[in-house]
Amino acid sequence: MSDNKHRVTRRQFLNYTLTGVGGFMAAGMLMPMLRFAFDPILKDEAGTEMVAVADVKEITTEPKRFDFKVKVKDAWYESEEPKSAWVYKTDKGEIIALSPICKHLGCTVDWNTDKEHPNQFFCPCHYGRYEKDGTNVPGTPPQAPLDRYEYKVKDGKLYLGKAKPRGEA
Amino acid sequence: MKWTGEDVAIYERERDYIDTALLPLLPVAFGQGTRRLASGGELVQLIAAEVERQLRGRVFLLPPFVYFADEPRAQLVERLSDWTSRLEREGMRQVFYVTCDRAWQEEGEASRVWLIPAVPLESMEESYKHELVREQAAELLRFLVGRWAQR
Numbered sequence: 001m002s003d004n005k006h007r008v009t010r011r012q013f014l015n016y017t018l019t020g021v022g023g024f025m026a027a028g029m030l031m032p033m034l035r036f037a038f039d040p041i042l043k044d045e046a047g048t049e050m051v052a053v054a055d056v057k058e059i060t061t062e063p064k065r066f067d068f069k070v071k072v073k074d075a076w077y078e079s080e081e082p083k084s085a086w087v088y089k090t091d092k093g094e095i096i097a098l099s100p101i102c103k104h105l106g107c108t109v110d111w112n113t114d115k116e117h118p119n120q121f122f123c124p125c126h127y128g129r130y131e132k133d134g135t136n137v138p139g140t141p142p143q144a145p146l147d148r149y150e151y152k153v154k155d156g157k158l159y160l161g162k163a164k165p166r167g168e169a
Numbered sequence: 170m171k172w173t174g175e176d177v178a179i180y181e182r183e184r185d186y187i188d189t190a191l192l193p194l195l196p197v198a199f200g201q202g203t204r205r206l207a208s209g210g211e212l213v214q215l216i217a218a219e220v221e222r223q224l225r226g227r228v229f230l231l232p233p234f235v236y237f238a239d240e241p242r243a244q245l246v247e248r249l250s251d252w253t254s255r256l257e258r259e260g261m262r263q264v265f266y267v268t269c270d271r272a273w274q275e276e277g278e279a280s281r282v283w284l285i286p287a288v289p290l291e292s293m294e295e296s297y298k299h300e301l302v303r304e305q306a307a308e309l310l311r312f313l314v315g316r317w318a319q320r
């Protein structure tokens with residue numbers, strides 16, 4: 001309840017300032033708040049924040065889904081956005097962390113749920129498919145591979161950063 | 170997709186793909202039963218939002234259909250069926266309702282109704298609440314995916 005009250009007053013405050021002459025300045029001050037904050041946090045050299053998602057021991061060659069939360073601050077209030085990643089190790093031991101967001105229209109893909117096409121990522125919305133490494137299967141709606149999370153391993157834990165289109169990650 | 174400027178812009182481009190409307194039916198009352206209805210409505214909206222997040226490429230989550238719990242039923246049924254046929258005329262191939270109001274299950278359109286149990290959320294621990302929303306959302310998701318497969 002106290003939380004709610006807080007929201008309302010802050011919103012009122014913003015309404016007043018944003019509609020007033022100082023609106024421009026207030027907006028400028030608020031913009032830097034539109035960012036992601038992770039918890040628990042690791043910062044890499046570039047200052048990017050990363051969140052601990054799994055123990056490296058848990059990662060096998062079979063993609064597994066790990067759920068985590070990312071704090072999102074916007075101008076009104078702070079909230080937590082649920083996220084997940086499909087994580088596995090290649091035969092060479094390289095870790096791959098894929099975003100589950102379908103590149104077609106954004107549904108959440110699942111691993112190995114389409115009986116006719118085993119060992120692929122499958123999108124229940126329009127039956128988009130991706131290979132294990134995230135490459136989109138031609139002839140299905142998605143036009144790009146699944147994004148990959150930037151990751152780091154520290155003290156036996158896997159930390160994930162931003163999901164980036166392949167080629168950039 | 171949600172009822173936001175950004176999502177509606179996507180909807181306008183991709184109407185062929187976003188063919189399923191999800192409409193929360195939210196009863197409101199003051200006095201008797203208020204708390205239970207508010208809790209139920211809260212849960213319905215949490216679950217609907219989570220399902221939208223996972224199926225946003227095909228499901229359009231509409232702003233809720235709100236009514237007083239003691240409004241004459243026949244009028245409500247008529248208003249809802251008007252909403253539904255408008256949505257269908259606009260190109261929604263399937264329209265589903267998500268609600269904690271059992272009465273809708275007794276109406277003619279029962280096959281569109283997904284009922285969520287009214288659980289007193291206010292006394293629930295945060296972690297349990299998350300678990301509940303996750304589970305209920307997974308069930309609703311399976312229901313929708315199952316309906317798509319039937320077409």
Ligand code: FES
Pocket residue numbers: 102103104105106107123124125126127128141142226227
């Ligand atoms: S959203 Fe995944 S195939 Fe359309």
